[in-house]
Structures are given as C-alpha cells and as structure tokens.
Amino acid sequence: MEEAKKAGYDIHSILHEMREEYWHGLAEVDEVQDEYLECVSFSLGGEIYAFESVCAAEIVRIPKLVKVPRVPEIIVGVFNLRGQITAAMDFRPFFGLPQPPLTSAGRIIVVRSEKFAMGILTEAVHGVEALSLGSFESVVKSLPGAQREYIRGQLHHGGRLIMLLDIVKLLSSPELVVGQ
Amino acid sequence: MQTKYLDIFIKEAEEHLTSLQKGLLLLEKGTGDAALIHELLRNAHTLKGSARMLGIDGISAIAHRMEDLLKDIEEGRKPVGSTSVDLLLQGTDAISRMAVALAKGEESPVDVEKFIAAFDRGESTAEAVKEAGQPEEEVLGDTVRAKVKTLDSLVNFMGELIINKKRFEDKAATLKYLCQAGGDTLPAAQIREFQRGLEEDVLYLNYLIQELYGETMSLRMLPLRTITEGFRRLVRDLAKAQGKEIELEMSGEGIEVDRVLLEMLKPMFLHILTNAVDHGVESPAERQAKGKPAKGTVRVVARHEGSSVWIAIRDDGRGMDPGKIKEVAVRRGVISREEADLLTEEDALYLTLRPGFSTSEIVTDISGRGVGMDVVKKNAERVKGNILLKSEPGAFTEITLQLPLTLSVIEALMVTCGGETYAIPLSYVQETIKIRAEDIKTVGGKEAVSVRGLTTPLVSLARLLGLPEQKTFLEAGKIAAVVLKLRDHCLACMVDATLDSSEIVVKGLGGQLRSVKYIFGATILGDGNPALILNVPDIFAGAEGAETAGLRKVFEESRAASQRGSILVVDDSITTRTMERSILVAHGYRVEIAISGEDALEKVAGDRFDLVITDIEMPGINGFELTKKLRALDEYREVPVIVVSSLSRDEDKRRAIDAGAQAYIVKGSFDQGTLLDTVEAIIG
Incomplete structure (x- = not known):
C-alpha cells in the first residue's frame, strides 16, 4: 500500500476519491438549490447565535464601558464609537443565559437601527458565513419569554446548533430604550 | 403655469x-x-x-x-x-x-x-376659509443655510488640517530615522530640533482647531428672531379673542443662540406668553378700575451676559399672589401646611414650577399645549437653564429664563466617584471643599456640613447613583465634596476626588438612552473614553427626596410617573376611542374603554381608575351627567376627569367645569400632544 502510493497509482484509493467527489458533487448541487442566509455568528452564554450580517455595521474589540447609573441590567455601559456615545448591551440575562466573564476574545457587534446604533456584547465572534436554511427549525415552544420572542429558530451548520436571532425585532423592542 | x-x-x-x-x-x-x-x-x-x-x-x-x-x-x-x-x-x-x-x-x-x-x-x-388643520409643528429643520464664505473658510481649514497631518507624518518618519540611526545614543542636537518642530506643529494644529471650532459653531447659531417672528400677532389675536388689549414689546431679537436651544425655547416661550395673556393681564375694565392703562403690555427682553442668554418676559398684569399659591399648593398636596408656613413669599412663587401645580383652575384651549409651568421648568432644566420668578401682586409678573448660549461645549468640573469619571457643569458648582469627619453634623437624622456658615445637606454621589461606595477616604481623614448650587439652594456632594475643570464637548447618550435620571449627557475624555455629565437638578431632586416628607412626595410623584396610571376612556365613537386608546397605551398607560356613560358607570364600579376621559354627546347619559355622577361616588370624588368634545363654545366648557371636570379639550384642536400633555399634567 505504502509502496503503491509512492508509485502513484493505487487504484483503490483513486476509485475511492472519485466516488467521494461524485457524491460530494451531488450534495453540492442539492445545497445550491437551498436557501442561504449570510449571517454573523457569535457566542452568547456558551451557545452560538447568529443574525443576518447586513444588520451588523461593524465588529470591535470591547473598549472601556462606562456604567450608566440606574438603567436596566442589560445596558452594561456606554462606549465611544468614533465620537458617538453608544450603549453596549449584554443580552445574556435578557435571554436567561449564563454569563461567563468576557475574555480577550470578547467582541462587540455594532448594529444600527433607524433611530440608534447599539453594541451587542459577545463572548466571541466566529465570523460571517452563509447558513443553509435547509435545516432550519422554528423556535422551540418551551423557551422562556424573551427567547421565544426574539429567536426565530435554530439551524444546524457544520455540526453546530445555531440560534437565529430576530435582530430587527430586537432592535425595535421598546425595552431597549430608556426614557421617553 | x-x-x-x-x-x-x-x-x-x-x-x-x-x-x-x-x-x-x-x-x-x-x-x-x-x-x-x-x-x-x-x-x-x-x-x-x-x-x-x-x-x-x-x-x-x-x-x-x-x-x-x-x-x-x-x-x-x-x-x-x-x-x-x-x-x-x-x-x-x-x-x-x-x-x-x-x-x-x-x-x-x-x-x-x-x-x-x-x-x-x-x-x-x-x-x-377652510379651518386650518392642526398647524404643522414648525421645526427649524435638519438643514442649515450657511454663507458661502463660511463654507469656503471651512474647506480652507480642512485643507490646512490635511497639510498639518502631512507634517506630522514627516515628523513620525524623522523620529523613526533618528531612533534607527542613533542606536543607543540619540543625537541630542537633532532631537532638540525635532522637538522644536513638533511644538510648532502642535501650536498650529491648536490654532486650526480653534478656528474650525468657531466656524462650525457659528453654523449652529440662529437669531432669536427665527422663533419670535409670529409672537406679536399671536399675542394680539389671543388677547383679542378674550376681549383684552395687549401689546407685545420685544427687544434683543437679534441675539444668536444655538438652534437646538431655539427649538426647546419656542414651546417655553409660547407657554409663558399664553399664560401672560390668559391669566396675567386683566380685562380692560378691570385694569381701568385699578388705575392702570386699559391696554396691557407684555415685554420680552433678551440679552447676553457672560456665556448665558437671559430672556425676561414681563407682563403688567395682576401678578402672582404668594398667599394664594401656598393655599393651592397645600390643597393639591404639593406641600404640607407646615412647609407652606415656613416658605418665604419669594419661595412660594417657585411652587408653581412643581409638577401637579397650576394656578389656573382649568386647562383651557388657549393655554392648550403646555399645561403648567412645570413643563417650562422641565424644558429649562433639559438645556441646563434656570428660571427666575419675580412678581408683585397687582403690578407685574416677570419670568426670566437663563439659558446657555450653546449646548455643545461647556465648562465642567471633573470628579471621580465609584471608579468612574464624571463631569459637573461648572455653572452649578459653587466650590469644592474638604470635609473632616468632625465637620459632619446631623440635622434631623440627615448629614449636613457647614459651608461658609450655611448648613448644607451632605449626600454621597455614589449612593445617589447606586455605585459602590469607597470607604477608604474616611480612613484618610478627609472627604472631597463638591458644593452644588441650584437657584438659591446648596448641596454638598461627596465624591472620591475632584480633578480639574475643563472645556468639554457635550454629546447625547444616543437614541437608546433618551433620558436617564442623574445624567445629562456624555463627553469624551482625552484618552478616548466617555465620561458622563451629571444632571444637577436631578441630583437636587434625588437628594431632597430623602430630606423632608413634603419633598419626598415630589420625588415619589416623579417616580410614579414612570409607572403610569390607568385610564377609562368613554366615547361612543369607535374612531375617537380607538385613537385615544392607542395614544395612551403607546405611552404606557393602562386603558379601559366604555362605549357609553352607563357602561362607564358599570366599569368604574368594578375597577379603580386614576383618570376618566369622556366625550360629551353620547346616547344615554351625556358627559356632563357622567362627570356629575362620578363626583357623587365616594371613590371617584377626587378622580380627575378630562372632557374631549367637539363642542367648542365657552358655555360647554363652563358646564364641564361646573360638573367637576379638570380639563377640556376640543376635538378640533385634538392631537396626540394636547391629550398626552393634559393627561401627563394631571396624573403624570
């Protein structure tokens, strides 16, 4: 086997490769017909969440967050986004998720709505990738309130379960705004 | 065509x-x-x-x-x-x-x-002439008219900045070269030359920034005239409608103020003017009987002083009666009888600025939008302004607004507290002091210190803001405190340390944090991180909340406003009631609906509402009767009633008041704002 490989013509492995390629090609054709959603995926409370990347304006390292007194827990603080004071939100308590401390891998995803920009604190951002909606399942009914309200569902991608956030709805949630 | x-x-x-x-x-x-x-x-x-x-x-x-x-x-x-x-x-x-x-x-x-x-x-x-629709709220708009000259000069300065940036790049390159070439020993002469060059560049940059700043700021300034143009006509028409003769005199209309400020100023102005016409100036007959000229005068004088604009609005009407104001304040539960007795006549005037106080017994169409002076006060505080009241019963009322020229840059004292840096607008700072433990006295269970012989309440900023308190300074023996002043009140505020004062650029907290208690805005420090700017009137309110029973009440009221009350809307028209309902629900009130007076009476029996809003003309019992019947119920004797009706005659309004209604809104002039303002003024 070892020798044959060196010789460069191990017929079995060549056939195996060809077969693999053939199946892979078939699978790809299938996926192309599938619907894709380009999403930015990130970690919250150890789970993986994602939303449409068009909604994400930019991703920044976590700067110094200045606490604002007497505002809801999810508004962790404000930071300077190129001269604009922007609120950083920790949605983990909102979604009833655990809050492991943020490390140097932590990032803020800046999202913009019509009225304001806000930063979403994440434990890490995994990147932007096209997620196939083929494996999409709607939201599990047993989830608690806020989760059911703002999570559209989950999908499997690369062996991981990804929760799809309804970012537009989340941004327009009145609970995010303090004061009238 | x-x-x-x-x-x-x-x-x-x-x-x-x-x-x-x-x-x-x-x-x-x-x-x-x-x-x-x-x-x-x-x-x-x-x-x-x-x-x-x-x-x-x-x-x-x-x-x-x-x-x-x-x-x-x-x-x-x-x-x-x-x-x-x-x-x-x-x-x-x-x-x-x-x-x-x-x-x-x-x-x-x-x-x-x-x-x-x-x-x-x-x-x-x-x-x-077709009835004019609700006049569109005149805003100064999102666009600016700028002189071409100003724009040219801005572009010119930008060009200079770019050249300056190039010089810095050159400097960076030079420095790099010096570091590499010199090895461990840096050539002193060359470094000195480099340092001189850099200093020059920094100076020039400083100059450019100052000029640019001046030019850009001037783009924001507009003359007061922009908003006062229509006021003469407004006062004349309002006065005429009430059979009064009033002349509006204005001076200082050319004074330029920040456009944002102008926008906030306009509703305050309108409110004070309509108040003057409505309640200030008497009817010609009454005036003549008092030996005054039949024609009343409202005089508006605007002037610069320091970095403030002072706008005095004075009418020669009946003035404000401190005695009557105290009486109403006690009746409305704004203060207790004992507190009222302690108040000086001058202080009594300021009671009119408290939420829930309005000397006029009924909200009229004319004083329409704003409902009480508290609205004016709120707006003034929002722009870090002050209101001064002066009056002599029978002679005049003078309301002076002191406003900053611009909101964009202010002088502020920087302090640290709970590990964060805060900015306090210098206009509110009297002095900074150091307190030793033995300086602290207790007055009525509350801590106080003597500042220049005046007993001043002492509060902890950290505690007020809900921050962790530093215990170490007690061991160090001395506490740093900032003495804040608001009108003629002082308050000593403990902080961790006081830093320098400096000019800071004021920024909003963004669309998400629209109004945060204790915080006015934010600025960006030299290190690029934000620091919050404290809202001093809020600090006074918060500190007073813990001081005396009467003031605590005010505090509770403002807190209750955030958990809004329940309202019963009575109207036979589905359009009206749906509209009212959605407006109120959208602003946090709980709303029940009744489709007739009878239905309303059934609903009030099973529930406790904070406010009833009713139509007049309905099948079955009408709004007047409903109001009377509500007044006859023990539980609803005090519950406010707002009448919303298409009947606009004074006689109907009179009947509504007689029946016991607190406010009357004519459907013709009905818009979201009027209803909300009225509801807010009555139940918060």
Missing part, C-alpha cells in the same frame, strides 16, 4: 405678506403714518398685479379688495380702526393660506367669492 414663475411669485408673496402683517399691527397700534399706509398699499397692489400675471385670480381678487380698502383709508374715507385692520389681516391670512396651498399643489382653502362678499360687508370672513 411654469413652476419657475410660481416659485418666484410665492417667494415674493411671502415678503409682501410679512410686510403687510407687520405694518397692519403697527397701524392698529396707532403708530402708523401716511407713509406706512402707502407702503401697505404698495404691498397689496404688487400682490394683485403679480397674481394677475400668473392668472391666480383668487389671490388677485382678494389683494384688490385690500388695496381698495387701504386706498379708502389713505384718502380718509374710512377710519383706521381695529375693524379695518382686522379685515386686512384676514385678507393677509387668506392670501397666505392660498399661497401655501399653491406651493404644495393643493386645492385653495379659501372660497374667494364668499370671502369677498363678507369682506365687502365688513364682516368676519372666517366662514369662507
């Missing part, structure tokens, strides 16, 4: 209309002479001619009639009286409305034939 000509006509018409309006008011005042009349004649004549050229017959016809009337006046065939002036003003308005409609491509709101017929008879032309 070519729009190009139409545009030109509309611009021209605007000029003539403004001139007519101003001139007519002068004419009525009796200060007009032949030249003025002639000028007005020319305005009307030109309007007529231009309109005819473009085939806008309606405007041309009305202008023609005005011209005729002015001619009669000029030649002495008709007297210059308020009737003629009224007619001419109506003509001006009609043309103005038609021009606006033309510009928007809408149908003319004026029935020209009817208008002219009424005009010729010398009668009110109101019927010929």
Whole structure:
C-alpha cells in the first residue's frame, strides 16, 4: 500500500476519491438549490447565535464601558464609537443565559437601527458565513419569554446548533430604550 | 403655469405678506403714518398685479379688495380702526393660506367669492376659509443655510488640517530615522530640533482647531428672531379673542443662540406668553378700575451676559399672589401646611414650577399645549437653564429664563466617584471643599456640613447613583465634596476626588438612552473614553427626596410617573376611542374603554381608575351627567376627569367645569400632544 502510493497509482484509493467527489458533487448541487442566509455568528452564554450580517455595521474589540447609573441590567455601559456615545448591551440575562466573564476574545457587534446604533456584547465572534436554511427549525415552544420572542429558530451548520436571532425585532423592542 | 414663475411669485408673496402683517399691527397700534399706509398699499397692489400675471385670480381678487380698502383709508374715507385692520389681516391670512396651498399643489382653502362678499360687508370672513388643520409643528429643520464664505473658510481649514497631518507624518518618519540611526545614543542636537518642530506643529494644529471650532459653531447659531417672528400677532389675536388689549414689546431679537436651544425655547416661550395673556393681564375694565392703562403690555427682553442668554418676559398684569399659591399648593398636596408656613413669599412663587401645580383652575384651549409651568421648568432644566420668578401682586409678573448660549461645549468640573469619571457643569458648582469627619453634623437624622456658615445637606454621589461606595477616604481623614448650587439652594456632594475643570464637548447618550435620571449627557475624555455629565437638578431632586416628607412626595410623584396610571376612556365613537386608546397605551398607560356613560358607570364600579376621559354627546347619559355622577361616588370624588368634545363654545366648557371636570379639550384642536400633555399634567 505504502509502496503503491509512492508509485502513484493505487487504484483503490483513486476509485475511492472519485466516488467521494461524485457524491460530494451531488450534495453540492442539492445545497445550491437551498436557501442561504449570510449571517454573523457569535457566542452568547456558551451557545452560538447568529443574525443576518447586513444588520451588523461593524465588529470591535470591547473598549472601556462606562456604567450608566440606574438603567436596566442589560445596558452594561456606554462606549465611544468614533465620537458617538453608544450603549453596549449584554443580552445574556435578557435571554436567561449564563454569563461567563468576557475574555480577550470578547467582541462587540455594532448594529444600527433607524433611530440608534447599539453594541451587542459577545463572548466571541466566529465570523460571517452563509447558513443553509435547509435545516432550519422554528423556535422551540418551551423557551422562556424573551427567547421565544426574539429567536426565530435554530439551524444546524457544520455540526453546530445555531440560534437565529430576530435582530430587527430586537432592535425595535421598546425595552431597549430608556426614557421617553 | 411654469413652476419657475410660481416659485418666484410665492417667494415674493411671502415678503409682501410679512410686510403687510407687520405694518397692519403697527397701524392698529396707532403708530402708523401716511407713509406706512402707502407702503401697505404698495404691498397689496404688487400682490394683485403679480397674481394677475400668473392668472391666480383668487389671490388677485382678494389683494384688490385690500388695496381698495387701504386706498379708502389713505384718502380718509374710512377710519383706521381695529375693524379695518382686522379685515386686512384676514385678507393677509387668506392670501397666505392660498399661497401655501399653491406651493404644495393643493386645492385653495379659501372660497374667494364668499370671502369677498363678507369682506365687502365688513364682516368676519372666517366662514369662507377652510379651518386650518392642526398647524404643522414648525421645526427649524435638519438643514442649515450657511454663507458661502463660511463654507469656503471651512474647506480652507480642512485643507490646512490635511497639510498639518502631512507634517506630522514627516515628523513620525524623522523620529523613526533618528531612533534607527542613533542606536543607543540619540543625537541630542537633532532631537532638540525635532522637538522644536513638533511644538510648532502642535501650536498650529491648536490654532486650526480653534478656528474650525468657531466656524462650525457659528453654523449652529440662529437669531432669536427665527422663533419670535409670529409672537406679536399671536399675542394680539389671543388677547383679542378674550376681549383684552395687549401689546407685545420685544427687544434683543437679534441675539444668536444655538438652534437646538431655539427649538426647546419656542414651546417655553409660547407657554409663558399664553399664560401672560390668559391669566396675567386683566380685562380692560378691570385694569381701568385699578388705575392702570386699559391696554396691557407684555415685554420680552433678551440679552447676553457672560456665556448665558437671559430672556425676561414681563407682563403688567395682576401678578402672582404668594398667599394664594401656598393655599393651592397645600390643597393639591404639593406641600404640607407646615412647609407652606415656613416658605418665604419669594419661595412660594417657585411652587408653581412643581409638577401637579397650576394656578389656573382649568386647562383651557388657549393655554392648550403646555399645561403648567412645570413643563417650562422641565424644558429649562433639559438645556441646563434656570428660571427666575419675580412678581408683585397687582403690578407685574416677570419670568426670566437663563439659558446657555450653546449646548455643545461647556465648562465642567471633573470628579471621580465609584471608579468612574464624571463631569459637573461648572455653572452649578459653587466650590469644592474638604470635609473632616468632625465637620459632619446631623440635622434631623440627615448629614449636613457647614459651608461658609450655611448648613448644607451632605449626600454621597455614589449612593445617589447606586455605585459602590469607597470607604477608604474616611480612613484618610478627609472627604472631597463638591458644593452644588441650584437657584438659591446648596448641596454638598461627596465624591472620591475632584480633578480639574475643563472645556468639554457635550454629546447625547444616543437614541437608546433618551433620558436617564442623574445624567445629562456624555463627553469624551482625552484618552478616548466617555465620561458622563451629571444632571444637577436631578441630583437636587434625588437628594431632597430623602430630606423632608413634603419633598419626598415630589420625588415619589416623579417616580410614579414612570409607572403610569390607568385610564377609562368613554366615547361612543369607535374612531375617537380607538385613537385615544392607542395614544395612551403607546405611552404606557393602562386603558379601559366604555362605549357609553352607563357602561362607564358599570366599569368604574368594578375597577379603580386614576383618570376618566369622556366625550360629551353620547346616547344615554351625556358627559356632563357622567362627570356629575362620578363626583357623587365616594371613590371617584377626587378622580380627575378630562372632557374631549367637539363642542367648542365657552358655555360647554363652563358646564364641564361646573360638573367637576379638570380639563377640556376640543376635538378640533385634538392631537396626540394636547391629550398626552393634559393627561401627563394631571396624573403624570
């Protein structure tokens, strides 16, 4: 086997490769017909969440967050986004998720709505990738309130379960705004 | 018709209309002479001619009639009286409305034939003119008109900045070269030269930034005139509607203020002016009986002083009666009887600024939008301004607004507290002090210190803001505190340390944090991180909340406002009640609906509402009867009632008050704002 490989013509492995390629090609054709959603995926409370990347304006390292007194827990603080004071939100308590401390891998995803920009604190951002909606399942009914309200569902991608956030709805949630 | 000509006509018409309006008011005042009349004649004549050229017959016809009337006046065939002036003003308005409609491509709101017929008879032309819709809230807009010169100079400075940046790049390269070439020993002479060059560049950069800052700021400034233009007319019309004669005198309209400030100032201004007309100046008969001239005067004086603008609005009306104010305040539960007795006459005036206080017994249409002086106070605080009240019963009321010139840059004292840096606007800072433990006294269970012989309450900023408190300073023996002043009150505020004062750029907290208690905004420090700017009036309110029972009540009230009350809406029209319901629900109130008076009575039996809003004309018992019946119920004797009705006669309003209603909103003038303001004023 070892020798044959060196010789460069191990017929079995060549056939195996060809077969693999053939199946892979078939699978790809299938996926192309599938619907894709380009999403930015990130970690919250150890789970993986994602939303449409068009909604994400930019991703920044976590700067110094200045606490604002007497505002809801999810508004962790404000930071300077190129001269604009922007609120950083920790949605983990909102979604009833655990809050492991943020490390140097932590990032803020800046999202913009019509009225304001806000930063979403994440434990890490995994990147932007096209997620196939083929494996999409709607939201599990047993989830608690806020989760059911703002999570559209989950999908499997690369062996991981990804929760799809309804970012537009989340941004327009009145609970995010303090004061009238 | 070519729009190009139409545009030109509309611009021209605007000029003539403004001139007519101003001139007519002068004419009525009796200060007009032949030249003025002639000028007005020319305005009307030109309007007529231009309109005819473009085939806008309606405007041309009305202008023609005005011209005729002015001619009669000029030649002495008709007297210059308020009737003629009224007619001419109506003509001006009609043309103005038609021009606006033309510009928007809408149908003319004026029935020209009817208008002219009424005009010729010398009668009110109101019927010929379609009721103006709710006038669109006039905002100063998102756009700025700038002089080309200013823009050029801005561009020029930007160019200079870019050149300056290049110089810095060169410097960076030089430094890099020096570091590499010198190895461990840096060439001292070259470093010195480098340092001199850098210093020069920094100086120049400093100059550029200052110039740029000045130019950009000037783009934000607008003269006060921008908002006061229509005030003379407004005061005249309001006064006339109430059978009063009032003249508005203004000076200092040319003073320039930040546009954002102007926007906030306008509603305050309108409110104070309508108050003066409504409640301040007496009727001519009453005035004459008191030996005053029949015609009342409202005088607005604006002036610069330091970095503030002072605007005094003074009417020579009946003034404010401290005794009566105290009495009402006690009755409304704003303060206790004991507190009232302790208040000086001057302090009593300021009770009118408290939420829930309004000396006028009923909310009228005229004082319409704002409901009490607390609205004015809120707005003034929002821009870090102050309100001063002065009055002499029977003689005058003077309300002075002290406002900053601009909101964009302020002097602030930086302090640290709970590990964060905060900025306190310097205009509120009296001094900074160091306190030793033995300096602290307790007064009525509360801590206080003596500042310049004055016992001043002492509070912890950290505790107020809900931050972790530092215990170490107690061991160090001395506590740093900032003495804040608001009007004539002082408050010592413990902080971890006081830093320098500096000029800071004020920024909003963004759309998400629209109003945060204790915080006015934020600024960005030299290290690029934000620091919050404290809202001093909030700190006073928060500190006072823990001080005396009466003040605590005010505090609780403002807190209760965030958990809004429940309201019963009674109306037989589904449109009205759905509209009212959605407005109120959207603003956090709990709303129940009743479709008739009977239904309402059933609903109140099973629930406890904080407020009832009712229509008058309904099948079954009407709104008056419903109000009376509610008043007869033990639980609803005190519950406020707002009447919303299409009946606009004073008699109906009177009946509503007699039945026990607190406010009356005419459906014609009904809009979200009026309803909300009224509801907020009554139940918060």
